[in-house]
Amino acid sequence: MSLQPASDVKIVFEKKYFEDFELNDKRQTGSRTVTAEDIDFHAKESGDYFPHHMDEAWCNTQSFKHRIAHGTLIFAIAIGLTADFVNEVSMTYGYERLRFIKPVFINDTIQVTVTIKDKKDHKKPGYGLVTELVECFNQHSELVMVCEHLLLVNKKNS
Numbered sequence: 559m560s561l562q563p564a565s566d567v568k569i570v571f572e573k574k575y576f577e578d579f580e581l582n583d584k585r586q587t588g589s590r591t592v593t594a595e596d597i598d599f600h601a602k603e604s605g606d607y608f609p610h611h612m613d614e615a616w617c618n619t620q621s622f623k624h625r626i627a628h629g630t631l632i633f634a635i636a637i638g639l640t641a642d643f644v645n646e647v648s649m650t651y652g653y654e655r656l657r658f659i660k661p662v663f664i665n666d667t668i669q670v671t672v673t674i675k676d677k678k679d680h681k682k683p684g685y686g687l688v689t690e691l692v693e694c695f696n697q698h699s700e701l702v703m704v705c706e707h708l709l710l711v712n713k714k715n716s
Contacts, residue, residue, distance in 0.1 A: 576686035587639040651708040684716030
């Protein structure tokens with residue numbers, strides 16, 4: 559069985575070499591609404607049943623007043639939203655500087671902006687490292703999560 563993206567998601571396959579990346583280029587993803595079911599499923603999968611995520615009554619006694627999504631769930635959804643573009647000549651090298659700026663609540667809708675922040679040669683001949691700034695915003699245009707995505711990208715004629 560093969561899993562497919564939602565019918566409204568069009569995945570673009572492209573060969574974008576290291577030399578083709580331009581600093582400050584931006585792209586914006588589609589959006590996704592975070593549901594109580596998403597949070598419940600993530601708790602089951604991760605084993606993180608902290609009351610911040612699962613206990614509405616307890617949350618009412620806290621400053622944030624409502625259940626909040628796991629940061630790891632928001633990270634996973636945000637990165638998944640960026641998967642509408644597949645570069646056939648690159649691969650993920652890692653993530654750095656992950657921060658959860660504001661909480662995401664049930665029924666918040668998130669969207670991601672990806673900006674090319676840096677590019678430099680890699681020690682492995684024929685490759686470069688591209689750093690993408692990944693910014694996740696809620697429906698109020700408030701930054702809720704940020705990280706850097708490192709890509710190992712083929713150079714042309716290598």
